[in-house]
Amino acid sequence: xxxxxxxxxxxxxxxxxxxxxxxxxxxGWFHRPHMEHTTHxxxxxxxxxxxxxxxxxxxxAFKAWLKQYPKDCFGAESMALMKMGFLGGxxxxxx
Numbered sequence: 001x002x003x004x005x006x007x008x009x010x011x012x013x014x015x016x017x018x019x020x021x022x023x024x025x026x027x028g029w030f031h032r033p034h035m036e037h038t039t040h041x042x043x044x045x046x047x048x049x050x051x052x053x054x055x056x057x058x059x060x061a062f063k064a065w066l067k068q069y070p071k072d073c074f075g076a077e078s079m080a081l082m083k084m085g086f087l088g089g090x091x092x093x094x095x
Contacts, residue, residue: 005030005041012046027077045081048088062086 005016010030019025019040026035027044062083074082 001034001038001041007031009043011044015044015047017042017044024075025077048084058087 007014007030010016014029014031015027016030017025018028018034018038019042020035021037021039023035023037028034065086066082
């Protein structure tokens with residue numbers, strides 16, 4: 001990496017997204033040692049503290065919404081962020 005991120009560039013929990021060759025994107029503290037082969041970093045969205053409610057209706061709706069994308073194209077971190085966004089829209093009546 002050309003330069004490490006600073007506290008001002010981290011989200012409200014102190015995290016940024018890093019990219020490591022052979023691993024992909026991962027979230028970590030801005031000041032922590034990085035995984036081997038980390039080459040890039042970018043801003044992470046703020047944690048909105050939206051509780052993830054797991055009920056059958058929202059799970060079915062989220063799975064149906066995901067069908068528009070190729071299977072297995074998202075990692076666990078991406079899926080968690082997308083589910084938070086989906087649930088935020090679901091609560092506002094706009095899944």
